[in-house]
Amino acid sequence: MKRILCVFAACLFIVVAGAKTYSLTMPCKLLNGITKREYSIYLPGSSSMDNGKLKLDSSYPVLYLLHGGGGSHTDFERNHHISQFLDSLIASGTIKPMIVVMPEANQQNMMYFNAKKGEKGAPDWKYEDYFFQELIPYIEKTYHARTDKTGRAIAGFSMGGGAATVYGVHHPEMFSMVYDISGYLRSQPLEFLKNDSSATWRQWVIDQNNPILRVEMGSAEEIEAWKCVEWRVAVGDHDFTLEGNMDLVKAFRSKNIPYTMRVDAGVHDGVWVQSCLEDLLLRANRLFY
Numbered sequence: 001m002k003r004i005l006c007v008f009a010a011c012l013f014i015v016v017a018g019a020k021t022y023s024l025t026m027p028c029k030l031l032n033g034i035t036k037r038e039y040s041i042y043l044p045g046s047s048s049m050d051n052g053k054l055k056l057d058s059s060y061p062v063l064y065l066l067h068g069g070g071g072s073h074t075d076f077e078r079n080h081h082i083s084q085f086l087d088s089l090i091a092s093g094t095i096k097p098m099i100v101v102m103p104e105a106n107q108q109n110m111m112y113f114n115a116k117k118g119e120k121g122a123p124d125w126k127y128e129d130y131f132f133q134e135l136i137p138y139i140e141k142t143y144h145a146r147t148d149k150t151g152r153a154i155a156g157f158s159m160g161g162g163a164a165t166v167y168g169v170h171h172p173e174m175f176s177m178v179y180d181i182s183g184y185l186r187s188q189p190l191e192f193l194k195n196d197s198s199a200t201w202r203q204w205v206i207d208q209n210n211p212i213l214r215v216e217m218g219s220a221e222e223i224e225a226w227k228c229v230e231w232r233v234a235v236g237d238h239d240f241t242l243e244g245n246m247d248l249v250k251a252f253r254s255k256n257i258p259y260t261m262r263v264d265a266g267v268h269d270g271v272w273v274q275s276c277l278e279d280l281l282l283r284a285n286r287l288f289y
Helices: 002-017 082-091 127-142 159-170 199-208 211-216 220-226 242-254 270-288
Strands: 021-027 036-042 048-050 053-055 062-066 099-103 152-157 177-181 230-236 260-264
Touching (some): 062 270, 127 159, 159 211, 211 242, 230 242, 260 270
Antiparallel strands (some): 021 036, 048 053
16 A cells, blocks of 8 residues: 555656646736735646746637635646646647636635725725736736737636626626636625625625626627627536526526526536536637637
C-alpha cells in the first residue's frame, strides 16, 4: 500500500508540474482599498511565463470563468483540475487552444456586483466596473487576447453563474456565450447566511441585479441584443437554484430569446460543476472557432 501511495504521489506531482494555470495579481484602482487583485489564468499552446513575463505564440479567445460564493479564483484548478482537463482536450484535438481567466471576487466577503456605500449597510464596492473597465482590458492587453465578441465567453457557478448571467444581460455586445451553472439569480432564505453580517446587503444587491426581471422588462432593442448571445443554463434537479433558473428560461421564452437548458440528476456541489465543464469547453470552442 505504501508503494502504491508513493507512485500515486509521483504521478500527481507530474500532473501539477505540467499545469499551465498561474495565480497572479493585477493592478487595481476601482475596488476601494485594493491596489492589487488576484486572478488565475490558464495559458494554452506554447505560451509560458518567463521571469514574470508572458511569451505568446498566437492570439487566443478567452473564457471568463467565475467561482461561487465563499470560493476563490483558485477553485477551478484546485477542485476541478481545469488545466489538466484543458491540456487533455487540446492535446486530443477535441478543442483548440483558449485562455481561461478565473477572477477573484470573494475576498473581504464581497461579490461580483457594484454596491453603493450605505445602501442596506453596503460598503463602497464597484466590482462590475472593475471587471469591464480594468480586468478585461488588462487581460486583452497583457495576454494578446482576442478583443472581438466572438472571441469572448463567460461562465460561472452559483454566485458566479448569477454574475455571468447578469454580465451577459448588461453587456450582450461583449460575449458570444453565457453559460450559467446553477446560477444564484435572486435572493433566497439560506440557512448558512443567517450568521453572515454581510448577507443583508449582499442579498439586496443580488435582487437589484436580478436578470430574470431585467429580461422580463427588456426593451425591443435589448431583446434583439440578447438574441445575439448563446445562452446555456445547466442546473441539477435537486439544486436549490432550480426554480430561479427555470424562471430565467421562462423569461427567455416569453421574449423569444434562444437558449438551451440542461436539467439532470444533481445538487448544488462540485460534482455538478465537474459534469458541466466539458460541455462548457466544447460549446466555447465551437463559438470561438
